[in-house]
Amino acid sequence: MTSHVSLQRDAYPVSLADTGLFDGIRSEIGRPDLSDGDLQRLLCGHEVAFLTASPEARLALVRSLPVPPPRLGLEMPAHDLNPPLAARFAPVATFWQRLLQPVAPQLKRLPVSFKDH
Amino acid sequence: MATGPDVSDKITPQLASPGNGAWATASRRVAMALITVCLTTAASYMFAIVVQADGFDWLDVVRITLMAVASFWLAWGGCIALFGILFPPEDHRGMPLRAQGATAILLPIYNEATGPVFARLEAIMQSVDRLPTAGRFDFFVLSDTTKPDVAEREYQAWQRLLARRQAGGHLFYRRREQNIGRKAGNIADFLETSGGAYDYMLVLDADSLMDGATIQEMVRRMEADPRLGLLQSLPQIIGLNTLFGRLLQFATGLYGPYFARGLAAVQGGEGSFWGHNALIRTRAFAASCGMAPLTGKPPFGGHILSHDTVEAALLARDGWKVRLDPDLTGSFEEAPANIVDYAKRDRRWCQGNLQHSRILAAPRFRFWSRISIVQGIFAYLASPIWLLFLLASLAAPLVAPPPVYFDGHSPFPVFPHPETTTALALLFGLVALLILPKLLLVARALLGGNASEFGGPGRLALSFLLEVLLTSILAPIHMMFHCRSVFQVLTGADSGWPAAERDDGSLPFQAAFSATWWMSIAGGAATAFSHYYVPELFYWLLPITLPLVFAPFLVWMTASVWLGRLTRRFGLFAVPTDTHPVDVACDMEAALQQQAAA
Numbered sequence: 001m002t003s004h005v006s007l008q009r010d011a012y013p014v015s016l017a018d019t020g021l022f023d024g025i026r027s028e029i030g031r032p033d034l035s036d037g038d039l040q041r042l043l044c045g046h047e048v049a050f051l052t053a054s055p056e057a058r059l060a061l062v063r064s065l066p067v068p069p070p071r072l073g074l075e076m077p078a079h080d081l082n083p084p085l086a087a088r089f090a091p092v093a094t095f096w097q098r099l100l101q102p103v104a105p106q107l108k109r110l111p112v113s114f115k116d117h
Numbered sequence: 118m119a120t121g122p123d124v125s126d127k128i129t130p131q132l133a134s135p136g137n138g139a140w141a142t143a144s145r146r147v148a149m150a151l152i153t154v155c156l157t158t159a160a161s162y163m164f165a166i167v168v169q170a171d172g173f174d175w176l177d178v179v180r181i182t183l184m185a186v187a188s189f190w191l192a193w194g195g196c197i198a199l200f201g202i203l204f205p206p207e208d209h210r211g212m213p214l215r216a217q218g219a220t221a222i223l224l225p226i227y228n229e230a231t232g233p234v235f236a237r238l239e240a241i242m243q244s245v246d247r248l249p250t251a252g253r254f255d256f257f258v259l260s261d262t263t264k265p266d267v268a269e270r271e272y273q274a275w276q277r278l279l280a281r282r283q284a285g286g287h288l289f290y291r292r293r294e295q296n297i298g299r300k301a302g303n304i305a306d307f308l309e310t311s312g313g314a315y316d317y318m319l320v321l322d323a324d325s326l327m328d329g330a331t332i333q334e335m336v337r338r339m340e341a342d343p344r345l346g347l348l349q350s351l352p353q354i355i356g357l358n359t360l361f362g363r364l365l366q367f368a369t370g371l372y373g374p375y376f377a378r379g380l381a382a383v384q385g386g387e388g389s390f391w392g393h394n395a396l397i398r399t400r401a402f403a404a405s406c407g408m409a410p411l412t413g414k415p416p417f418g419g420h421i422l423s424h425d426t427v428e429a430a431l432l433a434r435d436g437w438k439v440r441l442d443p444d445l446t447g448s449f450e451e452a453p454a455n456i457v458d459y460a461k462r463d464r465r466w467c468q469g470n471l472q473h474s475r476i477l478a479a480p481r482f483r484f485w486s487r488i489s490i491v492q493g494i495f496a497y498l499a500s501p502i503w504l505l506f507l508l509a510s511l512a513a514p515l516v517a518p519p520p521v522y523f524d525g526h527s528p529f530p531v532f533p534h535p536e537t538t539t540a541l542a543l544l545f546g547l548v549a550l551l552i553l554p555k556l557l558l559v560a561r562a563l564l565g566g567n568a569s570e571f572g573g574p575g576r577l578a579l580s581f582l583l584e585v586l587l588t589s590i591l592a593p594i595h596m597m598f599h600c601r602s603v604f605q606v607l608t609g610a611d612s613g614w615p616a617a618e619r620d621d622g623s624l625p626f627q628a629a630f631s632a633t634w635w636m637s638i639a640g641g642a643a644t645a646f647s648h649y650y651v652p653e654l655f656y657w658l659l660p661i662t663l664p665l666v667f668a669p670f671l672v673w674m675t676a677s678v679w680l681g682r683l684t685r686r687f688g689l690f691a692v693p694t695d696t697h698p699v700d701v702a703c704d705m706e707a708a709l710q711q712q713a714a715a
Contacts, residue, residue: 029286030252063283066276069257069291072313074403076305079431081421081479082411088480 021050028062033070042067138207142385145204146485149196149383156192156550161185163543170536172518176509183506190499191550193492198372198554201379202561206443209338218253218316220336220396225259225303227296229323231270232712233705235278237326240704242282244329254332255315256288259303261296268292277715300392301408301424308403315399322393324451325352328701331447335396338442344386346401346437347429350445351377352394354452355694355702358682359622361675362454364587367580367690369452371571375558377443386438387485392425394448398437402428405435411475416468416606423469426493427476430486449699454622455676456591457632460598467497467602500599507661511643514651552585572691580689591675593661594668597636621678629673640665 022039026032034042042065043050050061080087164184168177222241226234238256245254258275262268275290282288293306304320312318317339319332327350335348351374354366380389406428411418421427429439453459470493477490522530559581562568571577604610644662647655664671674680684690694702 031286060283063285064280065285066279067286067289069289069311070314072311073309074312074400076308076403076407078407078409079405080409081427081476083480 025062028059029065029067031067031070033072034067038068139385142383145200145383149193149200152196152199153189153192156195157185157189160188160192160543160546163539163546167536167540167543168513170534171514171520174513174516174518176513176516180506180509180513183502183509187499187502187506188547188550190495190502191547195550195554197379197383198376198558199379200382201375201377202554202557204378204382206378206381208444209341209442210334210444217250218336218340219314220254220317220319220332221307221311221315221399222254222256222319222321222332223259223304223307224257224321224323224325225261225300226271226323227261227300227303228264228267229262231267231274232709234323235271235274236705236708236712237324239278239282239708240701241321241327241329241332242278242284242288243704244327244701245332246282246329248329248333250333250336251329253336254287256284257307257311258288258290259307260290260292261299261303262292263294263296298420299422299424301421301428305407308399312399312403317396318399318402319396320393322450325393326355326449326699326701326705327394328447328699331445332396335445339396339398342438344436344438345398345440346405346432346435347388347390347395347397347439348445349388349390349395349439349441350448351441351443352391352448352450353446353692353694355449355699356451357454357622358678358685359454359676360680360684361456361459362452362622363681363684363690364584364675365452365459366692367571368584368588370692370694371562371581372555372558374443374446375554377441381441381443384439384441384485384489386440387433387483387489388429388439388441389489390425390429390432390439392423394450401432401435401437405431405437411472415472416609417472417475421469421476422472423466423493426470426473426489430479430482430490433483433486434481447699447701449702455624456594456598456672457624457628457676458622460595460602460632463497463598464602464605467599468606470494470497471603471606497599497603500596501603503596504600507643507658510654511647511651511658514653555581555585570691570693570696572688572695576688576691580691583689587675589660590664591671593640593664594633594636594671597639597665597668622676623678624673624676626669626673629676630669633668633672636665636668640668 022036025039026034046061050058053061161181161184165177165181168180222245224234224238238258242256245251248254258271260268260271262271271292272290275288279285279288289311291307291310293303296302298305304318307318317336319327319335321327331350335350339345339348353373354362354369357363357366408421408424408427408431410420413419432439453462473490474494477487477494482490524531559577562571562577563574568574568577572580640662643658644655644666647658647662685695
């Protein structure tokens with residue numbers, strides 16, 4: 001199981017969402033994908049300090065936040081490097097069947113027609 | 118998050134027709150195969166002449182076959198070095214492009230010593246921060262640590278580093294509670310959660326150090342070639358102080374670049390991946406390099422170990438170029454400081470490489486990828502082949518038919534034809550295959566003017582002689598460790614290792630003895646056997662049996678930091694980093710001291 005750094009906190013005593021500071025934070029840490037909720041959780045416990053700090057201290061606080069990694073995964077299909085013989089020779093079998101296709105009707109065993117003496 | 122340019126969703130390389138480079142690579146491969154086959158044939162023919170001097174029997178066939186296989190491997194290694202001298206690497210510098218892509222720098226760790234790991238990371242971060250494109254790089258500590266106390270220390274170290282470097286949004290820590298799929302699984306987990314946000318990922322090891330300018334240059338080269346899927350740098354070994362460590366540093370510093378050039382010359386776009394210090398195109402890797410576990414149980418089933426070779430093969434299979442650029446030298450790693458640690462690492466790699474025998478016939482692998490896999494397997498099988506050859510040579514005189522002096526065709530006695538000259542020629546030929554490439558490289562350093570980087574001409578020549586001597590003495594010990602590893606993998610056994618790790622890499626005598634006592638017994642038994650039963654081989658075998666008898670002492674002695682420092686004081690086994698310290702390594706030392714002070 002993968003455990004990422006947990007950002008879940010329960011209470012937001014002060015809401016920063018309406019202060020317009022979040023856009024600045026997103027820009028500063030280069031994460032436009034973070035929602036207001038994410039940022040609110042990140043700053044949880046630091047709201048007052050954040051609002052009352054000088055611009056320099058605020059910048060330092062933002063730059064030391066434990067920001068979660070971007071969530072943009074890639075699919076990684078698992079390739080079978082030791083397939084069974086049936087799978088390994090499947091293309092050959094298909095090719096052979098395709099090769100036989102034109103002559104297949106001739107190869108088909110037909111019932112002997114009734115001979116009327 | 119580093120925001121890069123839009124990346125195309127296409128995950129197939131833009132295929133182009135093979136140019137002159139492909140034909141040059143193909144012709145080098147043919148030349149190398151021809152030279153190797155000719156040398157092997159010559160060695161086998163000479164050996165056949167020698168062994169049939171006392172009559173011909175079935176054991177001679179076995180010995181000639183073993184000699185042919187072993188000499189092929191020697192000749193192959195010699196050719197790689199020769200090609201490294203003959204063919205300089207392609208020049209990829211100077212293309213007027215600025216690195217644009219977003220890059221994740223990945224540091225996978227697993228129960229490592231936290232302090233040095235984060236000190237290295239801090240040094241790399243400092244180096245990257247000096248780049249004009251620093252904003253394009255993010256750092257990920259991907260922890261697979263299973264010990265809770267180590268994990269807690271990692272978390273604390275990450276928080277401290279985050280605050281110190283003001284790296285919020287650029288430094289991330291993620292821990293998996295179970296290390297499913299080991300390092301390959303760790304990287305796969307990153308790709309499946311965050312990989313889409315990055316164009317490239319630079320994969321490091323816990324002991325990796327890389328210079329920011331080299332990282333930037335790698336990104337630039339990757340962007341200059343849209344077909345390039347993986348770019349491997351040439352890591353230099355640094356930071357070792359034991360005698361064995363300095364020997365290793367000297368050998369890899371002096372010969373390593375040329376062996377890498379030789380490899381690059383014949384690999385072309387189907388090159389090597391050594392698992393770390395390499396830049397990878399994330400989407401290509403995600404699409405091509407997922408590996409299903411092999412059926413059955415370990416050691417040959419389960420998750421694929423030594424995954425790097427296979428990942429390189431998978432990228433090449435899908436048309437991506439995998440390139441080794443030996444001129445990317447701002448790349449460093451540490452290595453085992455003593456023979457026991459070296460053997461431990463080899464034991465892991467041996468299992469992975471032998472497991473690759475099951476995927477040798479994987480569908481659609483490129484020809485050279487299969488050759489690389491065979492090379493990896495042979496790196497470990499060569500030792501058992503030499504050992505079998507020695508055992509067969511000990512047994513051969515016992516089963517040889519008695520000489521026939523009167524064959525019935527002549528009234529006079531016919532004596533066996535002495536083949537001493539041929540035997541000596543063969544011996545010198547094999548020794549030359551081992552030493553000549555090194556000698557050429559030393560001559561090149563002496564004539565090329567870079568001898569000063571290795572302590573000056575006199576010290577370089579003396580270091581070379583000592584290196585050849587020590588390597589020859591230690592070779593039987595390495596052979597026995599390899600044989601034990603192969604035996605353990607084949608039988609599924611593991612007898613364990615002595616737990617006596619010291620931070621400086623030295624070993625107490627007890628640990629050296631506990632790891633090698635069985636070699637002393639084997640060496641003593643072989644010496645006694647040859648003395649009593651095969652006296653004609655006694656002196657020939659002494660260079661092999663004596664080091665085995667004294668293996669505990671040799672292992673302990675070469676792990677000595679005092680001897681290592683002594684060689685440094687006398688300017689022996691000097692490497693360029695002795696005289697010109699690496700900035701990123703100095704930064705790491707400073708970070709370690711800062712940690713200690715805190």
